[in-house]
Amino acid sequence: MADYRLPEELMEALKSKFPGMEVSERQDVTLPLDDLVPFMTEIKENPDYAMDFLTNLTCVDYPDYFEMVYNLVSFSHGYTLMVKTRIEDKENPEIPSLIPLWSGADWQEREVYDLLGIVFTGCPGHPTRIFLEENFKGHPLRKDFQWEGGREP
Amino acid sequence: MKTQTYYLNLGPQHPSTHGVFRIILELDGEVVVKATPVPGYLHRGIEKLAEARTYTQVIPYTDRMDYLAAMLMNWGYVEAVEKLMGIEVPERAEYIRVIVGELSRIASHMIATGAYGADIGALTAFTYTFRDREYVIDLLEMVSGSRMTFSYFRIGGVAADFPEEFYPAVKKLLDQIPAMCDEYDGLITGNEIFQARTKFVGIIPPEVAVDYSLSGPVLRGSGVNYDLRKVRPYSVYDRFDFEVPLGKNGDCWDRFRIRIEEMRQSKRIIEQALEQMPEGPVLGKVPKVIKPPVGDAYAEIESSKGVYGCYVVSDGSPKPYRVHFRRPSFINLGYLGKLLEGWKIADVIAILGSIDIVLGEVDC
Numbered sequence: 477m478a479d480y481r482l483p484e485e486l487m488e489a490l491k492s493k494f495p496g497m498e499v500s501e502r503q504d505v506t507l508p509l510d511d512l513v514p515f516m517t518e519i520k521e522n523p524d525y526a527m528d529f530l531t532n533l534t535c536v537d538y539p540d541y542f543e544m545v546y547n548l549v550s551f552s553h554g555y556t557l558m559v560k561t562r563i564e565d566k567e568n569p570e571i572p573s574l575i576p577l578w579s580g581a582d583w584q585e586r587e588v589y590d591l592l593g594i595v596f597t598g599c600p601g602h603p604t605r606i607f608l609e610e611n612f613k614g615h616p617l618r619k620d621f622q623w624e625g626g627r628e629p
Numbered sequence: 630m631k632t633q634t635y636y637l638n639l640g641p642q643h644p645s646t647h648g649v650f651r652i653i654l655e656l657d658g659e660v661v662v663k664a665t666p667v668p669g670y671l672h673r674g675i676e677k678l679a680e681a682r683t684y685t686q687v688i689p690y691t692d693r694m695d696y697l698a699a700m701l702m703n704w705g706y707v708e709a710v711e712k713l714m715g716i717e718v719p720e721r722a723e724y725i726r727v728i729v730g731e732l733s734r735i736a737s738h739m740i741a742t743g744a745y746g747a748d749i750g751a752l753t754a755f756t757y758t759f760r761d762r763e764y765v766i767d768l769l770e771m772v773s774g775s776r777m778t779f780s781y782f783r784i785g786g787v788a789a790d791f792p793e794e795f796y797p798a799v800k801k802l803l804d805q806i807p808a809m810c811d812e813y814d815g816l817i818t819g820n821e822i823f824q825a826r827t828k829f830v831g832i833i834p835p836e837v838a839v840d841y842s843l844s845g846p847v848l849r850g851s852g853v854n855y856d857l858r859k860v861r862p863y864s865v866y867d868r869f870d871f872e873v874p875l876g877k878n879g880d881c882w883d884r885f886r887i888r889i890e891e892m893r894q895s896k897r898i899i900e901q902a903l904e905q906m907p908e909g910p911v912l913g914k915v916p917k918v919i920k921p922p923v924g925d926a927y928a929e930i931e932s933s934k935g936v937y938g939c940y941v942v943s944d945g946s947p948k949p950y951r952v953h954f955r956r957p958s959f960i961n962l963g964y965l966g967k968l969l970e971g972w973k974i975a976d977v978i979a980i981l982g983s984i985d986i987v988l989g990e991v992d993c
Contacts, residue, residue, distance in 0.1 A: 478862075528839055529842060531955065532938050532953075532955040536925075536942055536950070536953075545925075547940075554860065581842075582963055583959065583962070583963035584842075606668060607668065609669075616677050621677075
């Protein structure tokens with residue numbers, strides 16, 4: 477299996493710049509919420525990383541926090557990177573939008589807002605619901621969402 | 630003279646939207662000022678449903694996303710679960726996956742090609758590609774017992790080996806594919822009216838395509854060489870010799886043309902796979918109850934529409950804690966609103982058709 481992870485020295489450089497980040501065995505990066513935008517800006521703008529393609533953006537509802545997951549690809553270097561960050565506030569989950577960096581985040585953030593109720597800040601008029609109707613109550617992919625019919629979960 | 634813009638509602642029921650999809654067009658005369666796509670009419674909440682199913686029970690739901698290339702939809706999901714559990718897939722199963730996956734790609738591109746002809750006004754084209762797609766579907770039926778929703782993939786391999794009668798039948802089809810593609814080229818690609826409607830229409834510059842996370846023929850039509858089968862080969866794709874067709878101008882014409890070229894390349898891949906295919910089991914060592922360890926995994930494959938990814942989270946129980954599908958049609962459609970601005974209303978249909986969306990996948 478070929479390796480598409482960032483080389484060690486680039487990872488070290490990131491670590492010294494963002495001391496709050498944790499790196500898993502598989503090289504998934506977990507960031508404090510405040511570091512998200514500076515970190516993403518660095519790996520996109522710095523030609524050493526050049527993560528120009530945001531391939532996937534999603535969110536998971538854990539009992540104590542929401543976890544945002546971003547999958548990035550660098551076309552020029554061939555690297556891939558998974559970046560995660562936790563939103564501890566389960567009542568009013570908010571996170572800066574990444575549309576200024578990757579326009580592809582637009583619809584994916586709207587999907588996350590629609591189904592999980594994460595509010596993306598920094599872009600006026602964004603996010604709005606994308607699949608469900610405007611007056612729909614609740615966010616179905618949350619674990620506490622009550623639904624009728626179907627099978628017992 | 631004072632003029633004002635007006636609104637035109639396109640869809641949700643409209644033959645050109647390939648399903649239930651709505652676009653609110655703000656028009657100045659016949660020029661699009663603003664376009665607001667409204668998806669969601671086919672949203673079934675597959676990601677939520679998956680949380681109440683076992684890992685194996687999720688496979689049939691993936692069929693119902695891109696139902697025109699259901700084999701590929703199975704593939705992305707099982708690959709993510711296999712990655713999570715560290716399951717080795719037997720070599721023969723990998724080859725079978727490549728063969729049915731590429732057949733599915735051909736079937737999907739045939740619909741895209743024919744339906745695009747129909748969108749532009751060449752309804753005859755649709756009958757030709759649909760006729761040929763039947764042959765491909767017959768093959769997949771022979772293998773899986775189903776014509777659309779195959780559910781043929783299993784975690785760790787595939788459901789069954791090819792039946793004996795599959796081999797002569799697939800050989801016969803492969804011999805005909807170049808002639809079929811030539812026929813489409815003669816009937817549609819070479820048509821002067823078709824070219825006038827599509828060339829230099831709906832241009833996507835390469836840097837914009839990357840910025841908007843577009844993938845598949847839509848991205849490659851703009852000349853960006855990004856095909857996962859080449860860039861990050863999964864399964865056994867590194868063993869085949871094939872080319873990645875690229876566009877030059879990023880217009881509707883390029884996106885359309887690439888799909889026909891890809892069918893020819895898929896034929897090459899299947900031929901090589903049939904030749905190299907080893908004997909052996911088609912299902913790996915998989916526990917009876919699938920209970921992945923606590924953790925997560927993200928896997929991607931190249932589907933007919935673009936990069937299809939699947940993110941699976943396990944809490945150690947027999948049911949997935951969270952499943953997310955990165956559907957290429959959905960993300961490709963995210964750029965439509967911007968893309969339509971400034972083009973004439975007649976071009977709207979041409980541009981929408983060139984993206985090749987399947988609403989089952991967009992809405993999920």
